[in-house]
Amino acid sequence: PVPPQGAPRKPAGVPGISSIIAVASGKGGVGKSTTAVNLALALKTLGLRVGILDADIYGPSMPRLMGISGRPQSAGGRVLKPMKNYGLKVMSMGFLVDEETPMIWRGPMVISALNQMLKEVEWGELDVLVVDMPPGTGDAQLTMAQNVPLAGAIIVSTPQDLALIDARKGLNMFRKVEVPVLGIVENMSYFICPDCGSRHDIFGHGGAQKDAERLGVPFLGGIPLTLQIRETSDAGEPIVVSDPDSAHAQTYRDIAKTV
Numbered sequence: 001p002v003p004p005q006g007a008p009r010k011p012a013g014v015p016g017i018s019s020i021i022a023v024a025s026g027k028g029g030v031g032k033s034t035t036a037v038n039l040a041l042a043l044k045t046l047g048l049r050v051g052i053l054d055a056d057i058y059g060p061s062m063p064r065l066m067g068i069s070g071r072p073q074s075a076g077g078r079v080l081k082p083m084k085n086y087g088l089k090v091m092s093m094g095f096l097v098d099e100e101t102p103m104i105w106r107g108p109m110v111i112s113a114l115n116q117m118l119k120e121v122e123w124g125e126l127d128v129l130v131v132d133m134p135p136g137t138g139d140a141q142l143t144m145a146q147n148v149p150l151a152g153a154i155i156v157s158t159p160q161d162l163a164l165i166d167a168r169k170g171l172n173m174f175r176k177v178e179v180p181v182l183g184i185v186e187n188m189s190y191f192i193c194p195d196c197g198s199r200h201d202i203f204g205h206g207g208a209q210k211d212a213e214r215l216g217v218p219f220l221g222g223i224p225l226t227l228q229i230r231e232t233s234d235a236g237e238p239i240v241v242s243d244p245d246s247a248h249a250q251t252y253r254d255i256a257k258t259v
């Protein structure tokens with residue numbers, strides 16, 4: 001049947017992938033990739049078959065975060081085999097170009113690269129593909145939201161007002177293309193002093209929660225700013241796998257259960 005005029009075109013799905021979830025943020029550096037990786041690993045602990053697509057073409061961080069190096073092998077024809085670690089399948093532009101090579105592509109090339117990473121990678125059967133979106137609400141983000149059959153989007157934000165304003169933009173973008181926003185995760189929510197154990201609300205606390213309430217989207221949880229999260233993600237050993245008994249790993253698993 002012909003969709004009614006003005007109705008957004010529903011993109012075709014990817015065979016074998018049951019559900020595609022985007023992790024997005026209004027701006028860079030808020031911990032979107034760290035959150036995406038830990039959520040993907042937490043989904044894996046729930047018994048799901050999970051993949052991660054690093055859609056951040058200009059600043060891929062999955063090779064570092066997932067502790068993976070090397071190049072993907074060809075699976076025949078144009079299709080590539082995804083890389084693997086911690087039981088996850090991963091594809092990232094970072095596996096295909098050198099770290100020092102700056103990406104100077106224009107929009108259309110980025111979009112075609114994203115399409116290839118989605119459709120010309122041997123993902124096999126996946127329950128969930130987590131897409132680590134590029135930060136912001138530009139061209140690539142919009143195309144991704146329009147061209148990929150997203151089951152929903154998770155917005156990562158820090159409690160700072162500016163970050164929240166940007167996160168709101170991201171929220172509206174997904175609403176425009178009729179992708180359900182599954183909720184907001186507040187990252188760097190507060191800081192626990194490793195010496196005295198006291199809690200410091202460096203960026204102010206609860207902003208994302210209030211914002212989520214006002215915007216009518218679920219608040220999925222807050223992750224504190226901790227040295228351990230910084231060190232484990234920069235070492236390629238995300239906290240959900242390197243310290244599964246920690247309270248933070250539990251928070252990621254709690255969030256994963258809600259999505």
Ligand code: ADP
Nearest residue numbers: 028029030031032033034224225226229230233
């Ligand atoms: P983004 O994807 O939004 O650009 P990243 O996930 O790459 O952000 O995180 C940026 C930096 O902040 C990284 O060095 C990461 O280790 C650190 N980081 C992210 N979340 C936390 C956290 N909750 N506590 C401490 N450091 C964090």
